[in-house]
Amino acid sequence: MNKEHIDSQISKLEEKYKDSGQDLSSYLDGLLYQRYLTYWDYIHLDTLLSIQVPRTHFPDEEIFIMYHQITELYFKLILHEQKQIVDDKTQDVDFFIEKANRINSYYQVLISSFSVMIKGMQREQFMQYRMALLPASGFQSAQYRMIELYATPLENLVHFSERHNFSSANSIEDLYEHIYWKKGATDVVTGEKTLTLKQFEYRYTPRLIRIANQVKNSTIYHKYQQLPQNSKDNKTLIEALKALDINANVNWPLMHMGSAYRYLTKDNAQIDATGGTNWKEYLPPNFQKVVFFPELYTKQELNNWGKQWVDHIFNPEKV
Ligand code: HEM
Numbered sequence: 282m283n284k285e286h287i288d289s290q291i292s293k294l295e296e297k298y299k300d301s302g303q304d305l306s307s308y309l310d311g312l313l314y315q316r317y318l319t320y321w322d323y324i325h326l327d328t329l330l331s332i333q334v335p336r337t338h339f340p341d342e343e344i345f346i347m348y349h350q351i352t353e354l355y356f357k358l359i360l361h362e363q364k365q366i367v368d369d370k371t372q373d374v375d376f377f378i379e380k381a382n383r384i385n386s387y388y389q390v391l392i393s394s395f396s397v398m399i400k401g402m403q404r405e406q407f408m409q410y411r412m413a414l415l416p417a418s419g420f421q422s423a424q425y426r427m428i429e430l431y432a433t434p435l436e437n438l439v440h441f442s443e444r445h446n447f448s449s450a451n452s453i454e455d456l457y458e459h460i461y462w463k464k465g466a467t468d469v470v471t472g473e474k475t476l477t478l479k480q481f482e483y484r485y486t487p488r489l490i491r492i493a494n495q496v497k498n499s500t501i502y503h504k505y506q507q508l509p510q511n512s513k514d515n516k517t518l519i520e521a522l523k524a525l526d527i528n529a530n531v532n533w534p535l536m537h538m539g540s541a542y543r544y545l546t547k548d549n550a551q552i553d554a555t556g557g558t559n560w561k562e563y564l565p566p567n568f569q570k571v572v573f574f575p576e577l578y579t580k581q582e583l584n585n586w587g588k589q590w591v592d593h594i595f596n597p598e599k600v
Contacts, residue, residue, distance in 0.1 A: 336413040339406040348397050349419065355387045356424035363431040367499050374512045381521035388528035395536035399543050407544050411555055418556025420466065421481045428529065430492050433502045433573040440464040441570040453493045461571060465563040466556065475557035502574050519577055526573045531566045531587045538564045
């Protein structure tokens, strides 16, 4: 080993530790005594593999748990990129495109792997072990809601039937109270919220409101709108953002809905979901019409949001 090189490294280390009032020699002792790092410690593998804990003895329940966990990790990757767009001050279009493309590649993994759920479990087992997880539901995925909050201002997440009555002039709290998923989990006749929703609100409302306030003028949609005109016109960026919108609000929801159709319909009748929504009316993207970046579409595209895809899967004769 080149001694000069090591001497220079040591003087740099001395500088580093002196600057923070620390003693290099003590740190070198630490280096001497430290164990070598292993793969399993570095990625906390034992912890990761210890958290698939079924509540019944049906073997397929483990697939169900694990695939939810895998999806949550991808949601975390998506949020990781979204936060970097939100925090960006440079307005560099290439940076924006790169982050949006990464998000899209995560969605593509989730969309193409959803067959693990749709085809990969025995229906008979599912029908039984699902009873052991009531009233839990993927509906309670806080990261799914955070992805929406980072993507677009709250007024775009208000339930479609009353979205036209709201704008950025409404308070965060008011908009949040009318968000589409709260309505979906409220009994239309009695006005009573499902237990699934009540528990979710109790656990996550403060955190979601904090995020909504934090990104009040800096969601991904704002970041796009604040770009100089020539950057806003960038075709690659527009395509990447549209793909993100359609992945998040049409393609993933459709794959997911495919699993609800596979497991929760019998003789054309709807079986109650664990989260208690009227899911056939709640889940379809053309009913929810959640659009993160509405300015990027024509009126007609917005009117048909998610429709042709839904027809493609469920009413092929109409396409
Ligand atoms: C057999 C597999 C699955 C079935 C049958 C299913 C069914 C449902 C149903 C019926 C709902 C509506 C809420 C309710 O009433 O419970 C729902 C919501 C939801 N599920 Fe699943 N789900 C499955 C797998 C997954 C997976 C793997 C994830 C990944 C995290 C997930 C995430 C979600 C999310 C985020 C929502 C809320 C969607 C929205 O508000 O638009 N689900 N699910």
